[in-house]
Amino acid sequence: xxxxxxxxxxxxxxxxxxxxxxxxxxxxxxxxxxxxxxxxxxxxxxxxxxxxxxxxxxxxxxxxxxxxxxxxxxxxxxxxxxxxxxxxxxxxxxxxxxxxxxxxxxxxxx
Amino acid sequence: xxxxxxxxxxxxxxxxxxxxxxxxxxxxxxxxxxxxxxxxxxxxxxxxxxxxxxxxxxxxxxxxxxxxxxxxxxxxxxxxxxxxxxxxxxxxxxxxxxxxxxxxxxxxxxxxxxxxxxxxxxxxxxxxxxxxxxxxxxxxxxxxxxxxxxxxxxxxxxxxxxxxxxxxxxxxxxxxxxxxxxxxxxxxxxxxxxxxxxxxxxxxxxxxxxxxxxxxxxxxxxxxxxxx
Numbered sequence: 001x002x003x004x005x006x007x008x009x010x011x012x013x014x015x016x017x018x019x020x021x022x023x024x025x026x027x028x029x030x031x032x033x034x035x036x037x038x039x040x041x042x043x044x045x046x047x048x049x050x051x052x053x054x055x056x057x058x059x060x061x062x063x064x065x066x067x068x069x070x071x072x073x074x075x076x077x078x079x080x081x082x083x084x085x086x087x088x089x090x091x092x093x094x095x096x097x098x099x100x101x102x103x104x105x106x107x108x109x110x
Numbered sequence: 111x112x113x114x115x116x117x118x119x120x121x122x123x124x125x126x127x128x129x130x131x132x133x134x135x136x137x138x139x140x141x142x143x144x145x146x147x148x149x150x151x152x153x154x155x156x157x158x159x160x161x162x163x164x165x166x167x168x169x170x171x172x173x174x175x176x177x178x179x180x181x182x183x184x185x186x187x188x189x190x191x192x193x194x195x196x197x198x199x200x201x202x203x204x205x206x207x208x209x210x211x212x213x214x215x216x217x218x219x220x221x222x223x224x225x226x227x228x229x230x231x232x233x234x235x236x237x238x239x240x241x242x243x244x245x246x247x248x249x250x251x252x253x254x255x256x257x258x259x260x261x262x263x264x265x266x267x268x269x270x271x272x273x274x275x276x277x278x279x280x281x282x283x284x285x286x287x288x289x290x291x292x293x294x295x296x297x298x299x300x301x302x303x304x305x306x307x308x309x310x311x312x313x314x315x316x317x318x319x320x321x322x323x324x325x326x327x328x329x330x331x332x333x334x335x336x337x338x
Contacts, residue, residue: 025113030268030275031244032337033237036168040239042268053269065237066117066318069244070309073115077308 001084002026003076005041007056007104008090018106021056025076025086029053033065041072047110054108058089061100071098114247114311116299118277118335120154121145121316122167122235128225131214135231139208145280145332149319153235154332157205164200168236169212171196174228182215182222198223235317240337242317243268244310245275250300253293258283261292267338277314280332288328295324 003025014020027044034040034057043054060068075086075097089096089104096102124143126135138144138156146152157163173190181188184199199221202213210233215222225231235241249266251274256262259281264274281288299311312320314333321330 028113029246029249029266029270030337031115032239032268033242034239036236045270050270063237065242066119066310066315069115069117073113073244074309076115077112079308 001082003078003084003086005056005075006085006087006090007106008092009103009105011091011094014092017110018108021054021106021108022085023054023056027054028076031069031072037062037064039065039068045110046108049109052109054106054110056088057105057107058098058101059103059105060098064100068098068101112308114299115244116247116313117244117310117315118242118313118333119237119315119317120235120241120333120335121148121150121319122153122155122241123150123232123317124152125150125230125232128227128229128231130227131225133212133214133225134206134209135212135233136208137205137210137233147319148316148321150317154241154316154334157210157233160204163203163205163210163233166236166238167203167233169198169203169210169231169233171198171223171225172230172232174226174230177224177226180215180224180226182218182220184220185223196223241335243275243335243337245277247300247311250296253289253296255286255289261289263292263296269338271338273338275338276336278334278336279314279330280334282329282331284329288330291324291328292330295322298324 004022006022008020010019023043030042032040039058041056045054144153144156172195175192177190179188202221204211213222214224245265251264253263261279263277
């Protein structure tokens, strides 16, 4: 069963592009450090170009990339329930299901 | 089916215990430093210059004792405390030849730091794209020899570009023995044969010296990531 990762960037109601997004886990191509306190989730771009990736950036505790990546992959592989809807980071509702993550941003060329 | 992600991190860390009120610490110019060893004993890639040091590395000083007036005006306090760690301002850092040079307060009243005997100075590579990442195992393209001492693992580029993401291992010239061991490991990893709790497979964490048994002890001396 495919699972889907849900992200909300804004603390108020998300109502614009790049403020909320749902991606299938199969779209995740890599997870990479971006800075001392951010990790990028690279995704197959939704514009179909295949050349410029969509990117979700998680802001987290200093130098905590390994834990964030581990937790995210565990969520991708979660087998404990049959719910395909996986909330990773929902700033609107202050739900961050990875320990140490405090913010999220979404970037897409589409 | 479980989606395997393979985690890689280059090594990039050195620590020194100051033996005097020193400002210079040798961080490159010898194979004992670059690549040195995994787990905080060297750098996968030499610090190129002052700009590289300032922008891509973090230098911290853990003070052995309480000191008065040994930090510049840009720090929260002019004093350091025993056991306390200070992240140095990048402006205090330069590279001179093979040395990292830390400005003292008399040389830089703002960002300088007067190091004392017994202080622990640590320089560490900041994780960014290209030195820390987790790649999907099912995007593995190849394991191939680049030379008799370099084996490259390639993945479809995460950003969809033509250039692959690559992981390059440096090792001894042993007529293909190490190549085969590396290839065997990635064949297993890509096949999803590893059992774990669903989290990442730590394929090679040079920074923490967390290396799977299949890759440890086979003479790998360096691992370099490149992400398109």
